[in-house]
Amino acid sequence: MDKLLIVTTGGTIDKIYFDDLSDYQIGEPQIGQILRQLQVGFEFTVKPLMRRDSLDMNDADRRLIKSYIAASDYTHVLITHGTDTMVRTALLLDEIKDKVMVLTGALNPARFRDSDAVFNIGCAVGAVQTLPPGAWIAMNGCIWNPHKVQKNRDQNRFEDAE
Numbered sequence: 715m716d717k718l719l720i721v722t723t724g725g726t727i728d729k730i731y732f733d734d735l736s737d738y739q740i741g742e743p744q745i746g747q748i749l750r751q752l753q754v755g756f757e758f759t760v761k762p763l764m765r766r767d768s769l770d771m772n773d774a775d776r777r778l779i780k781s782y783i784a785a786s787d788y789t790h791v792l793i794t795h796g797t798d799t800m801v802r803t804a805l806l807l808d809e810i811k812d813k814v815m816v817l818t819g820a821l822n823p824a825r826f827r828d829s830d831a832v833f834n835i836g837c838a839v840g841a842v843q844t845l846p847p848g849a850w851i852a853m854n855g856c857i858w859n860p861h862k863v864q865k866n867r868d869q870n871r872f873e874d875a876e
Contacts, residue, residue: 715843718758719788720745723779723803724766725796727820727831744824745794748835759788768796768803768819776806784810790842791815792835797865797872800851804860808849816842817860818852821870830854 722728722743746760763782764775783791789812795803797819807815818838824831838852851858853872864875 715756715790717788717790718756718839718842719783719786719791720749720758720760720794721779721783721791722760722762722794723764723768723771723775723796725768725794725800725819726822727794727796727818727824727829727834728765729767729823730825743794744831745792745835748824748832749839752832752836754839766796768799771796771799771803776803779803780806780810783807783813783815789813789847792838792842793817794835795819797821797853798867800853801860801863801865804849804851808860810847810849812847814842814845814847815849816845816852816857817849 728743743760743762791813795817800817800819804817816838818834820829820831820834822829834853841850841852841857849860851860851863862875863872866873
C-alpha cells in the first residue's frame with residue numbers, strides 16, 4: 715500500500731464534550747494528527763465526509779459513504795465511524811469488491827487520555843495493508859467480518875454475532 719484514503723464520518727472518536735451533562739459536538743477529525751505524531755511510513759489523505767453520531771446516520775448517509783469510496787481511485791480505505799451502527803455501514807460497503815475497506819472508531823473520544831482510539835487506528839492501519847478486498851471492522855484488538863460481528867452495548871465491546 716502506497717497511499718491510504720481515510721474517510722471520516724464522525725462518531726465518538728471525534729467527539730468533544732463540554733460539560734458534565736455530556737453535551738457534545740463532533741469535532742475536527744483526530745486521525746490525521748494521530749498518524750502524523752506516529753510518523754507512519756505511508757502517504758494518506760483525510761476526507762471528512764460528515765460529522766455524525768452513528769445513531770443519527772440514515773441510509774442516505776450510508777449510500778453517500780459507499781458512493782464516495784466506490785468512485786475514489788484509492789484501493790485501500792480506512793473509515794472512522796461511530797460504533798453503534800458501524801456494522802450496518804460495513805455491510806453496505808462490503809458490496810464494493812475491488813477495495814480493502816476497514817472501519818474503526820473508539821468507545822471513548824480520541825481526546826480522552828484513556829481512549830482506545832490510537833490502539834484501534836493502529837490495528838486498522840495494519841489490517842488495511844494485509845486483508846483481502848472487502849469491508850472489515852477493526853475494534854477491540856480484533857479484525858471482524860461485518861457479517862459475523864455485533865456490538866455488545868452492555869459490555870461496550872465488539873464480539874462474535876450469535
